[in-house]
Amino acid sequence: MSKFKQKLYEIIFEADTPSGKFFDVVLLFVILMSVVLVMLESVASISANNQKILKTLEWVITAIFTLEYVLRIIIVRKPFRYIFSFYGIIDLISVIPTYLSLFILGSHNLIVLRILRLLRVFRILKLTRYTQAGKFIKEAMWASRAKISVFMIFVLIIAIIMGTIIYLVEGEKNGFTSIPTSIYWAIVTLTTVGYGDISPATPLGQFIASFMMMMGYAIIAVPTGIVAAEMMNTAAPKNTQVCPKCFFDKHDDDAIFCKKCGSKINPD
Numbered sequence: 001m002s003k004f005k006q007k008l009y010e011i012i013f014e015a016d017t018p019s020g021k022f023f024d025v026v027l028l029f030v031i032l033m034s035v036v037l038v039m040l041e042s043v044a045s046i047s048a049n050n051q052k053i054l055k056t057l058e059w060v061i062t063a064i065f066t067l068e069y070v071l072r073i074i075i076v077r078k079p080f081r082y083i084f085s086f087y088g089i090i091d092l093i094s095v096i097p098t099y100l101s102l103f104i105l106g107s108h109n110l111i112v113l114r115i116l117r118l119l120r121v122f123r124i125l126k127l128t129r130y131t132q133a134g135k136f137i138k139e140a141m142w143a144s145r146a147k148i149s150v151f152m153i154f155v156l157i158i159a160i161i162m163g164t165i166i167y168l169v170e171g172e173k174n175g176f177t178s179i180p181t182s183i184y185w186a187i188v189t190l191t192t193v194g195y196g197d198i199s200p201a202t203p204l205g206q207f208i209a210s211f212m213m214m215m216g217y218a219i220i221a222v223p224t225g226i227v228a229a230e231m232m233n234t235a236a237p238k239n240t241q242v243c244p245k246c247f248f249d250k251h252d253d254d255a256i257f258c259k260k261c262g263s264k265i266n267p268d
Contacts, residue, residue, distance in 0.1 A: 005074075008071060008075045009075045009076075011023050012068070012071060012072060012075065013072075013075075013242040014242055027068065027126070030061055030064055030065070031124065031126050033057075033061065034058075034061045034065075034094075035124050037054060037057055037058055037061070040054065041054055058098060059098065062095055062098040062099070065091070065094045065095045066095045069091045069092065069094075069095055072088075072091065087126075090126055091126065094126060137231070140227055140230040140231040141227060141230075143230045143233070144226045144227050144230040147226045148223055148226055151222055151223060151226070155190065155219060158186075158190065158215075159183050159186040159187045159190060160183055160186075162186045162190075162208065162212055163179060163180075163182035163183030163184075163185065163186035163187075164179055164182065164183075165208065166182050166185065166186065166200060166205060166208055166209075167179050167181075167182035169200070169202060169204050169205045169208065170182075170200050170201065170202060170205045174200065174201045174202070174205070175197075175198045175199070176198065176200075181198070184198075185198045186212065189209055189212045189213060189216065190212055190215065190219055191216060191219075191220070192213060192216040192217065192220065194213075242265075243258035243260065243261060243263055243265055246258060246260050246261040246263070248260040248261065
C-alpha cells in the first residue's frame with residue numbers, strides 16, 4: 001500500500017488522527033442531513049415549494065457518498081470483501097436509489113420510485129460505523145441475546161394464555177372476536193401501550209386486565225436489567241483500528257495483529 005493510500009485509509013477507515021476524526025464528523029453531518037431531507041420530502045407543502053433545492057441537495061449528498069464509496073473500494077486490499085460486507089452493502093444502498101430514480105420514470109412506476117427514495121433513510125445505518133457507544137451497546141445486546149430470547153418466549157406464552165382466557169371470558173360481543181385478536185389485546189396490555197380499541201366489559205375481564213397491567217411493569221424491567229448487567233461486564237471499545245484485510249474493528253488498545261485473521265493491523 002502506497003503512502004498516499006495508507007493516509008487515505010487512516011482518514012476514511014479510522015479515527016485515531018485529527019483528519020480521521022474530522023472526516024467522521026463531516027460524514028455524520030451529511031448522513032443526518034440526508035435523512036432529514038428524506039423526511040422533508042414526505043411533507044407535501046415543503047416538497048412542492050422547495051423541490052429544486054431539495055433535489056440539488058440530494059444530488060450533492062449522493063455525490064459525496066459516491067465518492068466515499070469509490071474511495072473505500074480503491075484503498076482496501078480486498079475490494080470485493082468490502083463490497084459484500086455489511087457496511088459495504090449499506091454504503092451501496094445509500095447511493096443507488098438516487099441513480100435508479102433516473103431510469104424509473106412514468107406515472108405507473110411512482111410507487112417503485114417512492115420506495116427507492118425511502119430506501120435512502122437506511123443511510124442512518126452508516127452511523128453505526130462511527131459511534132463507539134453504539135458498538136458498546138451492540139456488544140451488550142449480543143451478549144444478552146440468549147437471556148432475552150428466553151424472556152421473549154416466556155412473554156409470548158403469557159400473551160397466548162391470557163389472550164385465550166380473555167377470549168373465553170369476554171367473547172365476541174365485547175370485541176374479542178377471535179383468539180389472535182385477544183392475543184393482540186394481551187400484548188398491548190402487557191406492554192402498557194393500551195390503544196383502547198378493545199377493552200373488557202365484564203368485571204372478571206377487567207380484573208384480568210388490571211392484573212396484566214401490573215404484570216406489564218415488571219416485564220418491562222426485566223430486559224432492561226439483563227442488558228444493563230451485560231453492559232457492566234462489557235468494556236467499552238476504545239481502539240478505532242480497522243484490519244485492512246478482514247475489516248475487523250474490535251481490537252485491544254495495544255493490538256498489533258488482527259485477532260480475527262492474524263494480519264498486521266497497520267502494515268506501514
